[in-house]
Amino acid sequence: MTSLTDSYRHKGMRKKLVEEVREKGIKDERVLEALEAVPRHFFMDSSFVEIAYQDKPFPIGSGQTISQPYTVAYQTELLRVERGCKVLEVGTGSGYQACILEEMGARVFSVERHYNLYKKTKALLAEMNYKVKVFYGDGYQGLPAFAPFDRIVVTAAAPYLPKPFLEQLKPGGIIVIPVGKGDTQVMKRITKIDDAHTEEEHFGFFRFVPMLGSKAR
Numbered sequence: 001m002t003s004l005t006d007s008y009r010h011k012g013m014r015k016k017l018v019e020e021v022r023e024k025g026i027k028d029e030r031v032l033e034a035l036e037a038v039p040r041h042f043f044m045d046s047s048f049v050e051i052a053y054q055d056k057p058f059p060i061g062s063g064q065t066i067s068q069p070y071t072v073a074y075q076t077e078l079l080r081v082e083r084g085c086k087v088l089e090v091g092t093g094s095g096y097q098a099c100i101l102e103e104m105g106a107r108v109f110s111v112e113r114h115y116n117l118y119k120k121t122k123a124l125l126a127e128m129n130y131k132v133k134v135f136y137g138d139g140y141q142g143l144p145a146f147a148p149f150d151r152i153v154v155t156a157a158a159p160y161l162p163k164p165f166l167e168q169l170k171p172g173g174i175i176v177i178p179v180g181k182g183d184t185q186v187m188k189r190i191t192k193i194d195d196a197h198t199e200e201e202h203f204g205f206f207r208f209v210p211m212l213g214s215k216a217r
């Protein structure tokens with residue numbers, strides 16, 4: 001990355017994107033403000049500036065994608081992030097979602113299993129002065145050394161809810177996770193009431209890249 005420039009033109013495109021996402025049904029103003037604050041074009045190659053502000057997912061290399069802004073906003077809204085929340089993100093990818101969470105006042109810990117992406121994103125986030133802590137590892141394990149978390153958000157398609165996530169969640173904590181083995185997944189919000197009880201809510205269908213088991217380079 002040579003230069004990170006956020007011009008009036010970029011800001012204007014971002015405002016339009018925020019309005020589009022609002023019209024699609026996102027109501028939490030804090031989420032919309034975070035969307036307006038994070039320069040999405042920094043996460044993509046400079047030749048894709050126009051595309052950065054369309055409400056679409058986009059390939060970011062290593063066979064992975066930066067999620068669609070609407071999807072990022074939707075998951076963030078479901079997560080009910082509050083200032084000071086300790087959040088685990090599984091699937092760092094470009095780092096965009098992690099920055100949205102930080103803008104909302106969260107302390108973010110993010111795990112990525114793809115080594116090249118991990119390295120690239122860690123460097124980018126540092127350059128952008130975000131404090132997100134990025135880890136290379138298998139997200140199925142959560143991040144035991146930093147548990148417990150107030151919130152966990154999974155940004156890849158999970159075949160099931162991995163057990164460590166509930167174990168690493170504080171009572172009263174929330175997990176937002178797209179679950180499904182096929183082409184589409186149902187967005188689930190799981191609230192941990194106490195060690196023995198959870199509440200599960202289902203939302204719409206989404207399409208994520210699959211969550212993979214072992215580390216890859």
Ligand code: SAH
Pocket residue numbers: 064065066067090091092093094095096097098111112113114117137138139140155156209210211212213214
């Ligand atoms: N949150 C990202 C979207 C990333 S796409 C963003 O805002 O750009 C999903 C990411 O999950 C990919 O980068 C993929 O490599 C990663 N991933 C897949 N399986 C994983 C696993 N088991 N542990 C951690 N990350 C995983």
